[in-house]
Amino acid sequence: MASRASRDVLRRGLSVLGLAIREQPRIFAVAVAGSVVFGVMVIASAYVVGAVVGDVVVPAIARGSVAVGALALAAAALFGLSVLRVVGIFGRRLGAGFMQFRLQAAYRRRVTRRYLDLPLSWHQRNATGTLLSNANSDVEAAWHPIAPLPFAVGTLVMLVGAIISLFVTDWALALVGLAVFPALFTLNVVYSRRMAPRQQRAQRLRAEVSGIAHESFDGALVVKTMGREAQETARFAARTGQLRDALISVGRLRGLFDPLLETLPSLGTLAVLVVGAVRLRQGAITVTELVSVAFLFTVLAFPVRAIGWVLAELPRSVAGWERVRRVLDATGEMPYGDVTLDPADPRPATLGFADVHFAYEPAEAHLPGTQVLGEVTFTVPAGRTVALVGPTGAGKSTIASLAVRLVDARSGTVTLDGVDVRRLTAGSLAGTVALVAQVPFVFDDTVRANIALDRPGIGDEEVWAALRLAEADGFVAALPDGLDTMVGERGASLSGGQRQRLTLARALAGRPRLLVLDDATSAVDPRVEAAILAGLRSGDPDTPATSILVVAYRRATIALADEVIYLEQGRVVARGTHPELLATVPGYADLVTAYEQAEAEGEQAGGPGGPPRPYEPVIPLNSGLDVEVDR
Structure with a gap:
């Protein structure tokens, strides 16, 4: 079984190398040509050295004098061969390096583009650290044997030439x-077969270590506040210990x-000297031929190792390639259509849901999916504001994701x-709809860059207009460098409410025709939140004409x-105005009143921004998410 597995690794490894050659044939040809030139010059050097020793050095010792002309000719020949060897080395290394790095760059781009094409459900089943490892260390491992490959191919040519030369010189x-x-x-x-399982295990553990590290860093706040430093350290240490043992x-x-x-090869050289001495005594060969063959064995020792390097790296290459291929072959992409909405249309958009069903894909194929939505039908009319209200797990965030097509409905x-x-182009969809998510994400860049995102037509004037609408212009103006202030990784220098307002300003800067707010102002003071929503409905000429779908909890927002629209267990239970639902739907009245009472109690207790909602989602310890209030 082990032998069959090793042969399979060799076969798959050679197929990976074949793919590399097919993708970069010209560069590979240049590298191999350089390697062949080097190999031929090595063989030629052996015979030139033999000729120098046999025809120049030995006669000079016998005569007690050196022929200057012969010595100059020998030096010129050796110098010329050395120059050609340098040219071969240069071509081989330049071609191999260019081929390797070009393949790595190309496949990193392919993996990244594939990440962008794959749906959100696929990303939810794969750890971020693993995805980083796929695009980095796995791609690097897959094409690592490319560096010695041209050398190994040239070495094969050199070995064939060397064996032919040996038979021409002497059969023994x-x-x-x-x-x-x-x-x-x-x-x-034998080395490759024994190395294969070790390299595969080490490559897998690299990805696991990367995943744990990323998860711990991403959840640093949760780890610190929950006192989990020792447990996280132990978890990381256990996996790194396994990786250490695998690498050892x-x-x-x-x-x-x-x-x-x-x-x-050294033993081969010794054997050649022993056999050669016997054959020299028998008169079968000359001193020139003996020196040439001995020198040939000496210089062949290093090139032959190139074949070993390729074979030794094949297991790691196969492991990396299979992990990369898993991403490239992943299914479930969400192709866009070819319909374009008029980008110059100033009117708010109309959003419609018609008998929408949705279930999240299971983590494992044999398990059933989790049904989230069923028979959801509603409309957000142009220019109107519709609030989604419901307990945790009712499907509010899923509806927000469907509205901006982060996921597609099952039916x-x-x-x-x-x-x-599903028929819209990517550009048309992005230009029409904007989502402000529950957890704000801020890039480690300036305030200006975070809002503009290099989108055409968004200058400082548009940035400040969006900041004013998001009630963020005041604190941005007070920052040390205003729009040029660096906000730190994930906006570490800002409060939770400030981050939420920046992400809202980012969405508004693009003047969307439909704005989806998924509890996007939960960390903002209620008075600020009311001012933001009132500003969006003001009808001011500087305000984008937009329809609004908002996941809401606070009575003032609703x-x-x-x-x-009131949801329970993924279904629309009731719809109407806020006063109508308070009077006719007990579950809705209980939900809204419970949060309002809890918020009032928190304010009386001096809590900054009120307590957590009684139906606040449970946050896993290692999720990296945090709930903050405005400073």
């Missing part, structure tokens, strides 16, 4: 070569085989201005909506 010396070279190959094959196992195997691979349709969102 050729038999020594035929014994040494297969032994080298056999040793390399790889090192031990290399420590065992490397001396053998180094010694075998039913979601439309913008009567057009199925009261501003033209219509409220």
Whole structure:
């Protein structure tokens, strides 16, 4: 079984190398040509050195004088061969390096583009650290054997030429070569088979260590506030200890085989000298031929190792390639259509849900999916504000994701201005709809860059207008460098409410025709939140003409909506105005009143911004999410 697995690794590894050659044939040809030139010059050098020793050095010793002309000719020949070897080395290394780094860059881009094409459900099933490892260390591992590959191909040409030269020189010396070279190959094959499982395990553990590290860093606030430093340290230490042991196992195997691979050519050289001395005494060969063959064995020791390097790296290459291929072959992308909404249309958009059903895909294929929405039908009329209200798990955030097409409905349709969102182009959808999510994300950049995002037509004037609408212009103006202030990683220098207002300003700067707020002002003071929503409905010429779908909890926010949709267990239970639902739907009245009472009690207790909602989502300890209030 182990032998079959090793042969399979060799076969798959060679197929990966074949793919690399097919993708970069010209560069590979340049690198191999350089390697072949080097190999031919190595063989030529052996015979030139033999000729120098046999025809110049030995006669000079016999005569007690040196022929200057012969010595100059020998020096010129050696110098010329050295120059050609340098040219070969330069071509080989430049071509191999260019090919390797070009493949790595190309596949990092392919993996990243694939990440962008794959739906949100796929990303939710894969840890961020693993995805980072796929795009970085796995791509690097997949193409790592490319560096020695042209050298190895040139070495094969050199070995064939060397064996032919040995037979031309003397059959006995050729038999020594035929014994040494297969032994080298056999040793390399055994080495590759033993190394394969070790390299695969080490590559897998690299990804796991990356995943744990990313998760711990991302959830640093939760780890610190919950006192989980020791547990997280122990979790990371356990996996890094396994990676250390795996790499030590790889090192031990290399420590065992490397001396053998180094010694075998030296033993071959010794055997050549012994056999050659006998053949020289018999008169079968000359001193020139003996020196040439001995020198050839000496210089062949290093190039032959190139074949071993390729074979040794194949297991790691296969492991990396299979992890990369898993991403490239992943299914479930969300292709866009070819319908474009008029980008110059100043009117607010109309959002429609018609008999929408949705279930999240399971983490494992054999498990059933989690049904979230069923028979959801409603409309957000142009220019109107609709509030989604419901307990945790009712499907509010899923509806927000469907509205901006982060996910697609299993059945039913979601439309913008009567057009199925699946038929819209990516640019049209992004230019029409903007989502402000529950957890604000701020880039480690300036305030200006975070809001403008290099979008055309958004200058400082538009940035300040969006900040004013998001009630963020005051605190931005008070920052040390205003719009040029660096906000730190994930906006670390800002409060939760300030981050939420920046992300709201980012969405408003693009003047969307539909704005989806998924509890996007939960960390903002209620008075500021009311001012923001009132500003969006003011009808001011500087305010984008937009329809609003808002996931709301506070009574003041809900009261501003033209219509409220009340959800329970993924279904629309009731719809109407806020006063109508308070009077006719007990579950709605209990939910809104409970939060209002809890908020009032928090304010009386001096809490900054009120207590957590009684139905606040449970946040996993390692999720990296945090709930903050405005400073």
